[in-house]
Amino acid sequence: MIRAPRRLLVAVNPAASFGRNRAVGPAVVERLVDAGYDVSMLREANFELLRREAESAFEQRPDALVVVGGDGMVSLGVNLVAQTGVPLGIVAAGTGNDLARGLGLPYDDPVAATDALLAALDREPRRIDAGIIRHGDLRTWFACVVSTGFDAVVNERANRMTRPRGPSRYTLALARELATFRPRTYAITIDGVRREQRAMLVSVANNPSLGGGMRIVPHADLADGLLDVFIVHPLSRSALVRVFPKVFAGTHVDHPAVEFVRASRVRIEADDIVAYADGERIGRLPIEVDVVPGALSVFA
DSSP states (O other), X not given: OOOOOXXXXXXXXXXXXXXXXXXXXXXXXXXXXXXXXXXXXXXXXXXXXXHHHHHHHHTTOOSEEEEEESHHHHHHHHHHHTTTOOOEEEEEOSSOOHHHHHHTOOSSOHHHHHHHHHHHTTSOOEEEEEEEEEETTEEEEESSEEEEEHXXXXXXXXXXXXXXXXXXXXXXXXXXXXXXXXXXXXXXXXXXXXXXXXXXXXXXXXXXXXXXXXXXXXXXXXXXXOEEEEEEOOOOHHHHXXXXXXXXXXXXXXXXXXXXXXXXXXXXXXXXXXEEETTEEEEESOEEEEEEEEEEEEOO
16 A cells, blocks of 8 residues: 655745746645645745755655746755655746656646646655766756756856746747857767767757757656767757757757767766756766666656
8 A cells, every 4th residue: 555645845936937826835735734734835035045945854854845846946856855765746837847747747737737746646656767967076966958058058048037937038048049159079978988079069868858848859768767868960050040949849850960879877078068957057067977767756
């Protein structure tokens, strides 16, 4: 018989989706309490304070952690629960919501996402893989995608923008970066095999999408024990403009400039490139990325 979790820690991002979903967190907590769960809610004035409070509260080892927000909140949750056995629940209420998409959870309807969470709490959690990034002395877990290249530059610009309020920010940021971006020279070591090449971007994916549904690796499997390296070889700006719309549907996979390589360990080196993971800034290359099969337990 499955033992349902009773003590839940719920971390809420009040600024999720630019504050449009500010009421979602309290509504989620109310429904969980009504369902008989012992709930502790965390909701702080800013994300960094929320992270610190969540780390402290998690030391009490709740039966499960629930995050309410977007992929930034998922990143917070993943970095708390990875390899602990504590399951992670997600109520998608952010801008991108890409892990929710990958797990088949509601990603554009917080009420439906709450319904799905309540149903999943009575079922056995699902085991999925996670990646771990080594960046100097730092270790960061991720569930979706590590970006290094054009996609990271776009992510960095999009994070500085306040409008438009939605996934279209990424499209606008891309259009603005197209004017000046040039291919970079990378050294990529994939499972011990080193190559040096020019590329528009090199990403390492555990999940099919990033940036609010851009299906950069549509065949990525969250539980196959491997990562998928996505490489876009040098393209002209006009060619990149033609390819980019195909990414949303995942129909870019046959383009001659696109390459996919499955891997368990990847090292990426390049000058003047900042890495992002699940939308969170990691820092300048180099980084080393490893897959950890079954590192996460999730309600899905």
